[in-house]
Amino acid sequence: PKIHFLEFGGREHLIEVPAGTSVMQAAVDNNVPGIDGDCGGECACATCHVYVEPAWLEKTGERTVPEDELLNFASTAQENSRLACQIRMDDALDGLRVRLPESQH
Ligand code: FES
Numbered sequence: 001p002k003i004h005f006l007e008f009g010g011r012e013h014l015i016e017v018p019a020g021t022s023v024m025q026a027a028v029d030n031n032v033p034g035i036d037g038d039c040g041g042e043c044a045c046a047t048c049h050v051y052v053e054p055a056w057l058e059k060t061g062e063r064t065v066p067e068d069e070l071l072n073f074a075s076t077a078q079e080n081s082r083l084a085c086q087i088r089m090d091d092a093l094d095g096l097r098v099r100l101p102e103s104q105h
Pocket of ligand 1: 044083
């Protein structure tokens, strides 16, 4: 499935990854700037914070409990904030669009 990453500055990256890959891993493996994934996907660093485009919110599902707790500390968090390491790509998410926060610019 494919993912569109929109950098804060407006640059767009279209990345294709195998199903089962996390959105964080997809960004890190393809050098998308703004997603560091410092904790390796353990839901502990929040350097993989993204905003899910509203049209995709329902499909990406609910935040996990630790994810929700971490995002509650992020001053830049919005209602559509997710941690990219907690979203696994599958065919239902093909074409997913996420934006990167200004703080990760
Ligand atoms: Fe650290 Fe997602 S990679 S919270």
